[in-house]
Amino acid sequence: MEVKRDTYLQQLIQRKDNGMIKVITGIRRCGKSFLLFHIYKRYLIENGVDADHIIEIALDGIENEELRDPKVCFQYIKDSIKDQKKYYVLLDEVQFMPRFEEVLNSLLRMNNIDIYVTGSNSKFLSSDIVTEFRGRGDEIRIYPLSFAEFYSVYDGDYDDAWDEYMTYGGLPQLVEFQNERQKAEYLKNIFTNVYLKDVIERNKIQNVDEIGILVDVLASSIGAPTNPSKISNTFTSERQMTYTNKTISNHIEYLAEAFLIAKANRYDIKGRKYIGANLKYYFTDLGLRNARLNFRQQEPTHIMENIVYNELKIRGYNVDVGIVDIFDKDKNGKRVRKQLEVDFVVNQVNQRYYIQVAYDMSSEEKQTQEFKSLRNIPDSFKKIVIVNGSKKPWRNDDGFVIMGMKYFLLESESLEY
Template identity: 85%
Template sequence: MEIKRDAYLKQLIERKDNGMIKVITGIRRCGKSFLLFTIFKRYLLENGIDADHIIEIALDGIENEELRNPKVCYRYIKDVMKDDHRYYLLLDEVQFMPRFEEVLNSLQRMNNIDVYVTGSNSKFLSSDIVTEFRGRGDEIRIYPLSFAEFYSVYDGDYDDAWNDYMIYGGLPQIVGLKSERQKADYLKNIFTNVYLKDVVERNKIQCVDEIGILVDILASAIGAPTNPTRISNTFTSERQMTYTNKTISNHIDYLAEAFLISKVCRYDIKGRKYIGANLKYYFTDLGLRNARLNFRQQEPTHIMENIVYNELLIRGYNVDVGIVDVFAKDNEGKRIRKQFEVDFVVNQGSQRYYIQVAYDMTSEEKQKQEFNSFRNIPDSFKKIVIVNGTGKPWRNDEGYVIMGMKYFLLNAYSLEF
């Protein structure tokens, strides 16, 4: 069974032969290698590229261990290139090679090679040592399966697919597993033995128990504002463990660099400025998050919020959490400050959307809670509430759009309704 990743293939095709190094990033096991070595390679072959002009190297494979040496790898690539025709280099998990940026920069000076690399850690794109390379790199971020991709190959109806996706997430391997036990065991195993182990070893972390507990705390608090100081105080008061806020901040960065989590800034909509404290954190794949918590905490509202956030990133939007300050007078005439939250402030070019995510909107109190934030936003950009269910979008008397989760997820341009 092959899962189409047409949106990502399109991005690769658009960047083909553009003179830059195509850098495909994303969490491990999200399908980067399959996209590059199967889907994109097939496209090259079908469009007239000879097989001997496609160079494939998977650096995480033991068979290519010697090619992790940058000089050996560079000589190998040079030796394969027998003529002046264009070659296509597909280099997987480039972070396994020290000084890889020197190899890529050297290759970039050759006129007849088009380079594509994958990496499972964002640090190699942002560290000072690769500033020169970054200017020549063209990043394509890959995510686990969107719900639309997941549903396209799912053996069952929408409701079953939605329930499975909320629990087990969208890692491609999950689709082929039949039993709930297989899925749960797979996710638990790779979280500990692939993702967390990779973070610990790459960053030479000594306090392994602490970062494990930190992951659990972040998993329990998806969608809730938090900060390293608050987490550090929790370790001190509840666990009698010393885990400084600086160390916690570094470890959160490591988890984000490995694409396990995303940090979301809070944005003051009226003041038009970012608020540095109390960021929110979401998991790149909810199956991994749920597995880490042994599938105990299944709060549908927070899970829906995480899924909407990931879907917005997949569609290429920039996403923040919105804050709206409102000043009023209490019963005694004193001026008081109220703060309303907008789940997501979504930007793309000159377009902006404000989005609330609600599991249930049947009660008048819940409607008031979701709409009050919108009512205090002083602009006319579209305001949308995404609710659980399959309802088609409609506008209420105030002009706010209400749409079901199914419509949002299965229509790529749903926000434009």
């Protein structure tokens, strides 16, 4: 069953023949290879490119082991070019080839080549786009299936689809499985034997137990402010283990480089500055997070928040966690300073949105809690509350937009309501 990835296909089409190296990044198994070798290749052929002018190399395949040698790979591509017509070079999992930057820069000197590469680690790709490709790298970030993509091929109603997505996430392979046991075993297996193994081997981590427990800690605390010191103290007090702040920081960075997790910085809305401490971490795919915890911690509020974060990133927004300082009275009537949180501060060019995510807004107390931080923001950018369910958007007396999760996820322009 093929899932349309039209958003990413359009990004590739827009960059076709632009003289730059198109670098497709994202977590392993999110569909990068299928996008490039099937969806985009089919587009090229349908639009007049001869099949023999498309050079495909999957560097993670044993059949192409010899092509991981940079000189051999460069010569192979060079020998495959027989005329002056445009050739399209598609390299999959390019981080398997040492000195790949030199190979790609050398290929760029040939006028009739358009280059596309995929990779599953930002340390080898995102940073090198700036430093090694001399401004000629163009990154396209791919994510697991959005809910809209998942729902487009789901055989059932919205509520069932939503429950399944919250539990098993959006890795494309899952749409082929027929039962829950298959899905659960697949996620558990690839987390340990693909994702975590890849991080451990790539970064030469000696104490495997430490990073395994760290993953569990981060999985248990999605959407909760944390920092390496707090995690280190947890290891000391609860597990009688020494796990230094520096090592924790490095291991978190390794997980982020592999696109397993993403961090949201805290932003002081009134002070207009970033606050370094207590970041929030979200999992790129919730199915992997849930599988890591053996599907035990299914807190709908935090899972909803993680899904909203991922959807905003898929749509190309910059996403931070907002902090609003206010003065309030304590139970003794004394004036005290408090910090209120805005789940997400969302930016794109000159546009900004403030978003709260609330699973349950049925009580007046809960509404007061969710609205309080929004009411204390001193600007007029749109303020949105996303609630569980299918509620269509409406504006309350404060001018805040209230919308159901279904509308937010299935309407690509939902923030423009």
